[in-house]
Amino acid sequence: MTMKSPLSITKLLSEEFIEKNAIASNIKYGRAIYSRNAIKPIEVLNTRVEAWVGGLDGVVVEGGGTKRRVEFKALKTGLKWNCTGNPKNHQIFCKHCVALAFWLLKKRVKK
């Protein structure tokens, strides 16, 4: 019997996932980054997504801030994320992760 494991990032992502893993302020800032179109994909695969996120002018609440590289990976244990703006051993689901998540969710809807 072949084990088919259709791991995919978009299957693991949802609005609920974002709300569960990110704090309210980061959801707000991430949404602002997303709505200003500051996501530049580097590589988009089913199980791995890498993108530049942010780098906008203005105040944080408007999505302003430094550009960071964000990576999402679909693992058997769930979605794993990494943002270069986070300390190495403290990977919060930050505003950059939120922005990329919204971007991926929107992409899925469009398909």
Ligand SMILES: [Zn+2]
């Ligand atoms: Zn970040």
